[in-house]
Amino acid sequence: MIIDDQHYDVIIVGTGAGGGTLVHKLASTGKKILVLERGKFLNKESSELEDVEVFKKELYHAPEQWYDINGEPFYPQTSYSVGGNTKVYSGALLRFRERDFEQVQHQDGISPAWPLKYSEFEPYYTQAEQLYRAHGRVGDDPTEPPRSAGYPFPAVEHEANIQDICGLLAKQGLHPSYLPIGLGQQGRTDAEDTGVTPAVEQYSNVTLKTAAKVVRLLTNPTGTAVKAVQAEIAGQAYLFLADVIVLSCGAINSAALLLRSANEKHPTGLANRSDQVGRNLMKQLMTVIAQRSPQANSGLFQRSVYFNDFYWGDADFPYPMGHVQNAGGILQDVIFSEAPPLLSILAKAMPGFGLRQLATRTLGWWLQTEDLPNPENRVRFNNEKIYLDYTPNNLEAHDRLLYHWQEALKEVDRAAGQSIFAQNIHPHGGTPIQVVAHQCGTCRFGEDPATSVLDLNCRTHDIDNLYVVDSSFFPSNAAVSPALTVIANALRVGDHLIGRLG
Numbered sequence: 001m002i003i004d005d006q007h008y009d010v011i012i013v014g015t016g017a018g019g020g021t022l023v024h025k026l027a028s029t030g031k032k033i034l035v036l037e038r039g040k041f042l043n044k045e046s047s048e049l050e051d052v053e054v055f056k057k058e059l060y061h062a063p064e065q066w067y068d069i070n071g072e073p074f075y076p077q078t079s080y081s082v083g084g085n086t087k088v089y090s091g092a093l094l095r096f097r098e099r100d101f102e103q104v105q106h107q108d109g110i111s112p113a114w115p116l117k118y119s120e121f122e123p124y125y126t127q128a129e130q131l132y133r134a135h136g137r138v139g140d141d142p143t144e145p146p147r148s149a150g151y152p153f154p155a156v157e158h159e160a161n162i163q164d165i166c167g168l169l170a171k172q173g174l175h176p177s178y179l180p181i182g183l184g185q186q187g188r189t190d191a192e193d194t195g196v197t198p199a200v201e202q203y204s205n206v207t208l209k210t211a212a213k214v215v216r217l218l219t220n221p222t223g224t225a226v227k228a229v230q231a232e233i234a235g236q237a238y239l240f241l242a243d244v245i246v247l248s249c250g251a252i253n254s255a256a257l258l259l260r261s262a263n264e265k266h267p268t269g270l271a272n273r274s275d276q277v278g279r280n281l282m283k284q285l286m287t288v289i290a291q292r293s294p295q296a297n298s299g300l301f302q303r304s305v306y307f308n309d310f311y312w313g314d315a316d317f318p319y320p321m322g323h324v325q326n327a328g329g330i331l332q333d334v335i336f337s338e339a340p341p342l343l344s345i346l347a348k349a350m351p352g353f354g355l356r357q358l359a360t361r362t363l364g365w366w367l368q369t370e371d372l373p374n375p376e377n378r379v380r381f382n383n384e385k386i387y388l389d390y391t392p393n394n395l396e397a398h399d400r401l402l403y404h405w406q407e408a409l410k411e412v413d414r415a416a417g418q419s420i421f422a423q424n425i426h427p428h429g430g431t432p433i434q435v436v437a438h439q440c441g442t443c444r445f446g447e448d449p450a451t452s453v454l455d456l457n458c459r460t461h462d463i464d465n466l467y468v469v470d471s472s473f474f475p476s477n478a479a480v481s482p483a484l485t486v487i488a489n490a491l492r493v494g495d496h497l498i499g500r501l502g
Helices: 017-027 052-056 118-131 160-171 191-202 251-260 340-349 355-360 395-416 483-501
Strands: 002-013 033-036 104-106 109-111 181-184 206-209 212-219 226-233 236-247 285-292 305-307 323-326 362-369 378-382 385-389 422-424 466-468
Touching (some): 002 017, 033 236, 118 483, 191 206, 212 236, 212 251, 236 251, 355 362
Parallel strands (some): 236 466
Antiparallel strands (some): 285 362, 378 385
């Protein structure tokens, strides 16, 4: 084993929305920072979907197997690369609603309150929108929370087809709202281009090592602090030493790393005195609806609209249902590239069409419903294998959202003079286990060490110098994308770390 001859102030493991943003936040402090990323830089042509060939390739599965509740292997749909899952996300940058931070009654149970409220996150939401160049417009969505500033850039205009559909949906009493999207000169903003690369290029105190898979955290003899990070680089074991260790591996991998690092002082895994590490895994209920496009489209346009009319329920169902947004051009949507059921549906609906024709005559809609924390939905690490025990919940809420949206699209199609073509790919919101988008909740934060893993600054209760800044810290999920909340929290934790480091 090679022990690195450098001692760092901070080691950040992972470069996604949390880690990549934290690198940006800390780079200007002059502190010596090491960033470890198990992936490499994506080639530009690989990170931007520009061709129908993406339908035929599984480009966005991790090169490893995980196992489901029955012990069956699968390849998780996640990105190991500089920038993490922000390299393949939609760029949607939505704030959680103010009420998302409170206790909310759902039909299937309670969505617990957060120990910090919207007001504590609001200034960091504003910073995050500026940093990731959010394009949006305020005032269309009745559920929108209060803001201290507007969006830094104007909203993305709708594709002509989308604009027409929005008009027809508005006539039904719905509220089409401009979807906040992070856009830079090179397209969607991500944690690589926004955080990691500028930090490495501008600050000599920041070191990035790619293809560096962290396999274990080693504590001091008393188990009160992490003293070294063990990583594999080109088949060789390395030890890296630092004063502060920050994990941002994604909610599943961060929990798995803590469990894998069990030792005599922490026999059930690091920071796991509460037995909460890996528990309460959430990843939303998600459905894709494909709708026939009245006119041909490029298949490459940005997402631009969302609807929250059913976010908190309706007169007949006083429980939250969820969030709807358009998928943008199907050729830009990662999940579509790996959905053989969709291709089969499209082919039957429009016989004789090639893949590109299918894509350019189809519009997609994402439906997202909050799933509730369940301690039995969990990440386990056993015999060097990661297991996901996950059973979806809150299903009726999602089914009702699906029903309402299909009915709305039927009315749109009647108004446009065409027959309905809308299809739910995965019944009951049961996206396959390999779809781990919007994962969160495996190391929840809170004030009580008996019921949470992290304190309010996302430092582990049990180990003084160990932090987690990905979506692991969520006590509950919302129905909107977690990305902006992860980014805002990384900026918030960054302020704490700057104070700690002095």
